[in-house]
Amino acid sequence: MLRRLALPAATWLMLSLPALAETVSDFRLPNGLEVVVIEDHRAPVVTHMVWYRVGAADEPPGHSGIAHFLEHLMFKGTDELAAGEFSATVEAQGGDDNAFTSWDYTAYFQRVAADRLDLMMKMEADRMRDLEMTEEDVRTERQVVLEERSQRIDSDPGSIFSEQSRAAAYLNHPYGIPIIGWRHEIEQLDREDAFSFYRTYYAPNNAILVVAGDVDPAEVRRMAEAHYGPLQPSANLPERLRPQEPPQLSERRLTFTDPRVAQPYVSRSYLAPARQSGAQEKAAALTILAELLGGSPTTSLLARELQFGERPRAVWAQAWYNGGALDSGSFGLAVVPVPGVPLDEAEEAMDAVVARFLEEGPDPEDFERIKIQLGAQDIYSRDNVDGLARRYGAALTTGLTVEDVKAWPDVLQAVTPEDVMAAAREVFDRRRAVTGWLMQADEETSQ
Template sequence: MPMRCTRLIPLLCLLVAPLAAHANPFEHKLANGLNVIVKEDRRAPTAVHMVWYRVGSIDEKNGLTGVAHLLEHMMFKGTPNVGPGEFNRRVAAAGGRDNAFTNRDYTAYFQQTPKAQLEEMMRLEADRMRHLTLDPKEFAQEIKVVMEERRMRTDDQPPALLYEQMNAVAFQASPYRAPVIGWMNDLENMSVEDARDWYDRWYVPNNAYVVVVGDVDHDEVFRLAEQYYGPLEPRALPLRKPQEEPKQLGIRRLTVKAPAELPVLLMAYKAPVIRDVERDVDPYALEMLGAILDGHDAARFPQRLVKELRVAVNAGSGYDSTARGPSLFFLQGSPSEGRTVAELEAAFRAEIARIQKDGVGADELARARAQLVAAEIYKLDSMFAQAMEIGQLEAVGIPYRANERLIEKLQAVSAADVQAAARKYLDDDSLTVAVLDPQPLPKTPRPRSGAVPRH
């Protein structure tokens, strides 16, 4: 479901990374512009190898939505040296696992294998960085897989459909208004030439960086990077023009009708993201506000709206302070039986008004901070999580070496900061309200096309 709480991912993840591995990363930039970041972690004889491309759905144009994600699928369809599907087979044969993911802001590919197989992983990734085949027949098959993925994960999932429609209304100029997977009509009209053009424009070493975390020696990794990635030629990148979202001038509302058991309410306020690690205050305060509202079982929403007032069967919040584009601060929930969406909206508003008027207590703030750290610490004690931390920060323009400062800024958030942020950003003029109006469930499920999404 798209509305899972993202409050402190990746930001609060940074709180515990130093506990997982104390080594500082090493960095080396190749002559072709590819940056290689290595973090040595000797706790297990494995290595995580990730290639991040600074391109995502934010870089798409109208009529071509979904092409970034489609190209991610096509990256597994072979090169002159590696046949279709062989990439995955070689990783599995090496005793590893691999996958990829496309985001609004980036596209990334990873393998986690025994450390002795790192060289093979680098050779495979370097090969497909510039030598992808893009066969029309493979494309024709894979576009059907992507369309079925859209049906399964969005069209047939009412909360996901609501989230998608809400973004389309909340954002007007920002490319964030379009779904990462793309609009169905764009997918239906996409061609292999569209994928090839995307690949040629963006999949170049000077638009990528490699992150390696594990039981490795950084000098050896740099040597391998020079050997396999070094020969790839850079290319001039397309000019990225700013697409700033205009100021919202009043509340926006929408209703989505879809088969579902329960209504869902989404309230999304325009919110800032971190642009200056040192000078920004509000994004850190909004992170903490989200934790106070929905960071643990005793937080305000589950305690007040679910347990005490019983106006909701579930109630939560979500916010991501790190992104290339604008962000939203979400409130989300479903009303209890016998209660209405209007009553739930009123309850959400009342809780926000209480914070705007009375603020939050010091004990409440401390408890939220402690709960957030406890919830994330074990998730991040892994090589993969460390690689994700580095990659995600770099993707949105925050140097990964700023992670300790981000932690300090978050820990310095005061109750006054939280109250001020709530007053400044949780305002009707920047609010979009989306309601899922549940329709009768179908008696028989939609037949599947037979195309199974790869991931």
Template sequence: MRILLALLFVVLSLPAAAQDTAAPAREKVFNAEYFTLDNGMQVVLVPNHRAPVITHMVWYGVGAADEKRGQSGLAHFVEHLMFKGTEKIPPGEFSTRIKAMGGNDNAFTAQDITAYFQSISSDRLETVMEMEADRMTNLIFPPEDVESEKLVVLEERRQRTENDPRGYFFEQMNAIVFPNHPYANPVIGWLHETEALTRENVMAFYKEWYAPNNAILVVSGDVTMDTLRPLAERIYGSIPAREVPDHNWTAVPPLKATQKLIFADPSIQQPMLSRVFRVPSENQNKEESLALEVLASVMGDGQSARMYKSLVAEQKLASGISFHYSGSARSDGTLRITANPAEGTDMDMLETAIDSQLRKLVSEGVTETELSEAKTRLIDAAVFARDSLQGPAMVFGYGLTVGSSIDDIEYWPHNISQVTAEQVQTVAAKYLDPDNVGDRPYTTGYLLPKAQPAPAPEQIEESAE
């Protein structure tokens, strides 16, 4: 849920804190309505009648983690090619038609999901549903478009990774954190594997995973179920279900040794430390996930958080620090600490200070005041989210696709309110203790500046001439 709330913070620019710390009653946040079509496609409606607009999203239960070995980047490549046409809609016309109707559209791929959305006036809902249903089964993948779009994807990778040392750094960190697990592969794909992808690979992946029984339709906005249901039954319900593979992934084995990545590049101006812990996702352990949400808020939410107060404000060892839990995943979640050393602070000193704060968390836990303030921040973020148009569609789509239930999402604020200080300390001791890593050792990375080599004497002379 944490990653979903982060999206909502972007949408809403929510305040960081509130005054009322009372636990909420067990009430639904979104009051979503839902049903399942005969072909297995789930349909969720989040009504919002403030303006005559809707967000229409189709979420597929397939992502980069489902690619065959040696075909990394394929899920993302297929996402690109979903805009390259059917018999009804020529290549490149999908987005053009959406814009002509006054809307906007896009798509994105992650390890567990691929999603497509349109935001548009509510009277265009039927049209966008017909367009989206058409490309669920009728893509034609013109060979020339497959090859040209591959060049686009490769250039996207070069810009994000090859030309950005931070991209390289986080890509390598991720590979270390998830050995023997598909999450180790970048969503955009390893360059040499993406270069080798073929039209046959694309068609096989599309036919294997793109089916109504592997999809969730989420509509948020100015529409009623009386309108949506017959449209969904006629447009999406007419698409036959198909057998879809299981998510048979290899797992990270039990490990004992912590690991460190040191990456230096001349373009880096400010050093950075990153510490990543592999922890349970909400799908794996709901109770521990809720406690990790609260823990991350206590340690990292804003200038009143424990890490910021200690390392930035008081000790002045860091110029900035974040503490973030990502628990929306089909498999393992992560907890990431990222910090920039203050001038005069070396990386070893910064890492020692972080370990000291983690030891204090493990031994002393959190105070009742910290607990109450953290829960209030999280609850307020979830409650304010219902006023957004796209936000609820993101929350339900992502959550349901990776294994949450409707009730998990609707009653999340109440569930957060029930987290105890003891539960927070228990997950801290189990997963974050630097002196007892168990079989889930953390990975630490240093991203450092690298001095440019001095030019050879002959180069200096040539330059002077």
């Protein structure tokens, strides 16, 4: 019955997927380096990325921000390159380079003409084991990171609020600390912290090489063996066991008031299962649940119920699911009320929508439309080979495999309304949630 509503488009999309199957191959070097090659010959460009299975959630206690700080310091020198020379060399090749850090990974990338891949590998392999930096480098770069923290977090009450909410969401897991680090701990990070972290985690047996673009997998293998092959694995690489959450038995609520808040809102974040290798069904159901509840700003259930109608109560209403994490995902809801609607009323209205959904289940037409969109997303995403490279890197550093990534579109298409309802009943448990109100200084609570 579900299928009937949009049969022509849906049928076509299903049929077209196998023909488009991306050319992805993978192998492993004897020293433990995992390699993924994504072929796309439309433009003579290559993206070269090295992902380390280490991020903010792997930091030693009291040293928050060291994973991100080290990411900055990786652009200083090595035994072969002077400080700043790495990026200068990439640019001299007409390329761009940068890096990013998350809770579960740290990644470095260059985007260059495909015939410059060999040089990128040579340099990236060099800084995997031979980083060098002076005390002066460390002092100056720490100031840069403190300015970055001011810019990203401290200048924006919404970001401070998110940081506080996240800290409250985890009772024990280090997912509660900010990636950039707490200011008082960033201020204490030193050269030895950085080197100790580097020596432990930056090694071929803790890294994934992703090469995407106009390349031949056999050539990539030859180059990877030449440059990364000789690197020694880390001998003291710890098993990736972070402190886990105990049963969460008590709902957490917080308010944050700041004179710089212009638009108050309420947000709620529930702990949720993450994508699991070989068992992505629940994550797929939660992905569709988030779309149904708060994906489209027009047709999602929250938008329809709160932004439309006789008396709209919200300027925006959203839901999201993040399942790309090693230990635990999250499911979120947020409502930005229209002027005159207090936050408690906004929260009640949000909960009423969820409660009704739990009783009535998804609208079949909505359900089918979302599947069509997710199917097409798979086609559109192939236009962006950078995005594909990131997808594989993020998956492989959060416990998934190449096969899991390839299977994901089919897993999504196989989700039934019953799966979505089962996932919803499991995730919507206020004892495992943080609810926050972001408020203006003069905001009155009507509680």
